[in-house]
Amino acid sequence: MIFGVGLIGGSLARGLRERAGHDGEVIGVGRRAHSVARALELGVVDAVATFDDDAALAQALDGADLVLIAAPVAQTQMLLERIAPHLQPHTLVTDAGSTKSDVIAAARAALGARIGQFVPGHPIAGRESSGVEAALPDLYVGRNVVLCPLPENAPADVERIAQMWRATGAVIGQMSAEQHDRVFASVSHLPHVLSFALVEQILATPDAELKFSFAAGGFRDFTRIAASSPEMWRDVCLANRTALLAELDAYTEVLAKLRAAIDAGDGGALETVFARSRAARQAWQERGGKRVASDATSEATSEGASAPTPSQSGPDK
Amino acid sequence: MIFGVGLIGGSLARGLRERAGHDGEVIGVGRRAHSVARALELGVVDAVATFDDDAALAQALDGADLVLIAAPVAQTQMLLERIAPHLQPHTLVTDAGSTKSDVIAAARAALGARIGQFVPGHPIAGRESSGVEAALPDLYVGRNVVLCPLPENAPADVERIAQMWRATGAVIGQMSAEQHDRVFASVSHLPHVLSFALVEQILATPDAELKFSFAAGGFRDFTRIAASSPEMWRDVCLANRTALLAELDAYTEVLAKLRAAIDAGDGGALETVFARSRAARQAWQERGGKRVASDATSEATSEGASAPTPSQSGPDK
Known part of the structure; x- marks a missing residue:
């Protein structure tokens, strides 16, 4: 089940089905009826519901293995509160929010003792374009997905979420929410x-x-x-x-x-800073534009890093 | 004659010869012997000299129609002082500096009463890469070149410089140095x-x-x-x-x-600013990424604007 069938949620659905051959049912849940209808029309999901359709939510959550919340972070608590009454013990919930401390606080408030079922996550993928029309099966290929496991998460559950993202081509990193x-x-x-x-x-x-x-x-x-x-x-x-x-x-x-x-006209100070910045920026670019650390506390390695899109533009003269 | 055979000067030489069919001699003058030798080796220029070779400068300036200074702006006055003793009355000098008020002050100091022979200019073209190896015949196609004519410039001389840039595919704009x-x-x-x-x-x-x-x-x-x-x-x-x-x-x-x-947690204020910025940025992109004004005091029109390179990347999620 995917809450928020826009770029992020829609791309996960497409990635799982078109890349990973997932044949289970994918249900899209959205804020607006017309967006979920569009997701259904495009074949991104098999069935749809809106956030306020409690009966449909209950039915969908009854057999759900996994729920992804891919909506603006401010909606996380409200959505988890809608999910909570129907959440089955075997269902895992994860999210795609750009911030984690606040999402975890929201999840603790909404899920209480069942917080162990929530594995916080953040796929580092985005574009200017948004909405389900922009969803791509390959959006996550070579991209980082950061998981911020909680003390209450079972390691096997964290691994289930990691495997789901790996199936879309993503590379998994872990760090604390802070x-x-x-x-x-x-x-x-x-x-x-x-x-x-x-x-x-x-x-x-x-x-x-x-x-x-x-x-x-x-x-x-x-x-x-x-x-x-x-x-x-x-x-x-x-x-x-x-x-x-x-x-x-x-x-x-x-x-x-x-x-x-x-x-002060201090050209030396300016050149020192500019040269140091350039060297760091060039080194970053040369090692692939980003480095993927599977363990944030160790020195990052370059494994799994994807090359950045080559630039066709540059600084102004 | 081109002082500074890097990306900007080298691309003008290549643009004039390879695009515009210019068959006059192009002499490259540079700070370092090895850079000018490289420009000669690559066929970007026909002959070379270094800044400190006064005899070669005198000889090259003897028949020069046009001199472009395409070196860091801080070197402008020194270069014009080297040029001044050999400058013929029919020779026009222009520059490619990213700033104009200081360049004009330097030119007035170096050229004195002959300041009318100097037409300040600025081609808006650059890349991260630099040096003559990065020079391209098409660098200026669809790019803006800003001229900041002086009261002492004859209109026909300003037009000669404009025509030179137009021959490389550039679009000419004019504004004051300020x-x-x-x-x-x-x-x-x-x-x-x-x-x-x-x-x-x-x-x-x-x-x-x-x-x-x-x-x-x-x-x-x-x-x-x-x-x-x-x-x-x-x-x-x-x-x-x-x-x-x-x-x-x-x-x-x-x-x-x-x-x-x-x-203050003032989401409304943030959203207002972000929405206004996005609307302006999107409007800028939609009208071609830039607009070319031939007269800076009138409303700019979109004629001659080139489309920006489409982005393959976007904001992070």
Whole structure:
């Protein structure tokens, strides 16, 4: 059963059926009747229900092996509360939320003593496009899926979730929820905020049109993520507030140092920082764009890393 | 004659010869003997000299129609001072610098009463790769070249420079040096500083390796420009200091507002900003990624705009 048949949930359904040959029934549950109808029409799922159709939920959950929650993180608790009364002891629940500490708190509140049935997860895959039409069977091939197991999870249950994702081509990593939230605040949530902020700042200036007219490849790449879902990123910012503010404050300090160097005409300081950043960025790119750590506490290795999409664009001159 | 046979100068030479059928001699002048030798070896230029070979410069400038300076902006004044003693009255000089107010000041200092022979320009084309090996005959096709004519420039001379760039496939825009520096501080220089700063900030944290391990498409796009030349961007930051600091301060204010909204849990404020940014970014993308204004003071039109490279990546989930 998949709650939220958009890009993430729809791609899992397609990946399991089209890549992994899964022949069990996949039921899609969605907020809006027309989205679930569309998922059914496209053949992504076998049957559908809406969040508020309690009878259909009860029936679907009766035989469910596995439930994925792939909805905005702010809805996690509400959805788990709807699921809880019908949750069978053999059913495992996992999620695809971009933040983990808040999702775990929501799951504990909704599931209580049955929290062991919930294995927190986060597939690192996304695109600007969203909705079930954008779902792809190969979305997860070579992508990281991070699991943040709870003390209450049975190891075999964690492995069941890992196997489901591996069947779609994903590579599994594990870390604690705190590590997860700090890592993604840094490499994902903060860049999104910074990118939204740049477009917002340009819009506030009287010559915004002229600026957009001459924006080129550097702007395009930098602001690609500013085309992301406002609702999703609002939720992520609030759900991961503590870690995000810590990263944002550290970033603002770096920026203040660079500002001081520019103001003082200190070319040496600027070049040192720029050269160090470039070296790190190039090293990251050269080792495959990302490294996959199966154990976050050990040194990461490059096994299973997928090559990044080659860029056809670059910095502006 | 092209001073600086790297990506920008080399691509002009190749564009003029391979696209426009230019059959005049192209002389490449460079800082290092081995780079100019490489340009000769690759057939990008017909003859070469180094910056410090005064006799060769004198000889080359004797019959030169046009000189392009395509070196880091901080070198502009030194190069123009070397050129000045040999500059013939019929020779036009232009440049490819990313900043214009400082270049114009340097040109006035070096050329004095002959400043009318210098037409300031800026081709908006660049890649992470640099050097003459990266030069392409088609680099400028559909790209903007901004000219910032001086009161002392004869209109026919400005048109000669415009025609040269048009022959490589470029689209010409005009604006004042002040407008130019403000626009590019905003859409190019600031994003570069912000991108370098993010990598720098991650490097300063104890879990940098873990963060890089799980960085995905959003990070990749956001930091692509952090792989740019430290020397060039040091020079740009210093050369365009005033405009860059103004944009950076305005940006920091926007960031402070977003920080306050995150801290206060004000989802409405976040969503408003994110939605406004997304709408503007999507509109920019839909009208071709950039718009080309031939007269910066009028409303820009979309004529001549080239489509951006389609993205194969997107925001992280």
